[in-house]
Amino acid sequence: MPELPEVETIVRGLRPYLEGAELGIFRLLFPPLLRRVPRAALAAFEGTKVTSLKRRGKMILVECEGGRTLVFHLMMTGQMLIERPEVPADKHVRLIVPLIGRDRELRFRDVRKFGFLCCLGPSGSSPVPELEALGPEALDIDFRSLARLFQGRGGCIKGLLLDQRAIAGLGNIYADEVLFRARIHPLKRAASLGEEELKILWKSIRAILRLAISRKGSSIRDYTDPNGDPGDFQALHKVYGREGGKCPRCKAGIRRIKVSGRSTFYCPHCQKKVRLKKSMQRKFG
């Protein structure tokens, strides 16, 4: 479900409720949600106030007094919800954290149970490998660093875009949308991209992610923000989920293939593995 634009939307939606709020007693309804730290570690957060909310890749960081941080990953179907305590929680709610004096509680809801929570101790003493392994933020990386990423890579470009250790934040939907905008075939070898293609790719990553954030993300299935509101960027998807539909640029039929085990949508006319020179494009394009 949530990629960078959705997680960014969630973090922005949570801030007014969480920042400055005191956390109550954690109700961990599905203990395996908590990874690598003992359940007792949560007690250190109870009675402390949230100082700030941040996003790193697709993870949500809830920083608290005392230098401790809660790290949430929503994986496929995780949701962060703000509800009044009297609203009944359904069976997919895995964690409830009361927000003292605000008549609200934070709920982590996750149908498929892939999501996780772990915590950073005071001054970040306990390392969170999932966090440390992340590459540069997709919206922060400068062009030269991106170009360097592609040097000497054996795999295809989509595989690289999905690799969070290389670049953090893109997932299946936005990788396809970025590649369509950049007119690059998803199976093209990463190392074979020229300087010009890399530049278009870099610009496309920024353009697509920024636009998606402004539309509050894509809601395909379950995704909603903390208030339960969906995003509407899905209406602007040019290729993702549009197999058999027409390319908005050239009217060719959009195709669907598997890349790194993921459904991948692209326009066979606009996105070629081998790029024709401009003069040849006029002839054959």
Added chain:
DNA sequence: GCCACTGTTAGCAT
């Protein structure tokens, strides 16, 4: 009912 599919990623095999 059964099978295929789903927005993520860790872990394992190659």
Added chain:
DNA sequence: CATGCTAACAGTGG
């Protein structure tokens, strides 16, 4: 080391 496939889980739709 790098790259590729599968499992972890629950629900939905054909």
